Amino acid sequence: MGNSSELELLQEGEISSFGTEFSRVEIEALVAERFPRKAYCLVEDWLIFHVDEPQESLAKVRASGLEPMFLYSHCVIFDGHGRFPPGGWVRSTLCKSFDGDCLFETRNTVYVLVGKGREMTASLKTIFGLC
Incomplete structure (x- = not known):
């Protein structure tokens, strides 16, 4: 994220009721149960874009x-694929499913x-103008 207009955009939008406060152990158990063969990526400081x-x-x-x-996140906590370093940013591909709480699935990642x-x-x- 380089310029200030991008940072301002990420602070726009409605504050979401989604997101989890689960511990890392609880998150790992939830993902293993719901998506047993899929890598996951923990993100914070996130923004869900609904395409217009x-x-x-x-x-x-x-x-x-x-x-x-x-999904766009300004801060990756952990990436099971090892693609994104902790503290890095990520923009997902299109959503495959969203549980309406905290699990945003794409074809390759939860x-x-x-x-x-x-x-x-x-x-x-x-959306694609970001980074």
């Missing part, structure tokens, strides 16, 4: 089995939302 695009585009995404949502975060609706240009 024409309905036809959103319908195509849903028809492919995905949801028009992305992102565990730790603590409070935000949600907002944004265009793909805005």
Whole structure:
């Protein structure tokens, strides 16, 4: 995250009621139970983007089995794949499922939302303009 307009964007949106305060042991047990063969990534200081695009585009995404949502986190706590260093940032691919609480699944990873975060609706240009 380099420029101040990106930082300002991440502080916009509605404060979300999602996120967990579970311990690392509790999170590992939850992920192992719900997604036994999938790596997970713990993130905090997160933002869920709901894609703001024409309905036809959103319908195509849903028809492919995905949801028009992305996750951005300014702070990775742990990445089971070893792709993102602790303290680094991550932007997910499209959402496969979201449990409405703290588990945001993509095709390859389950992102565990730790603590409070935000949600907002944004265009793909805005979402992909971040980092």
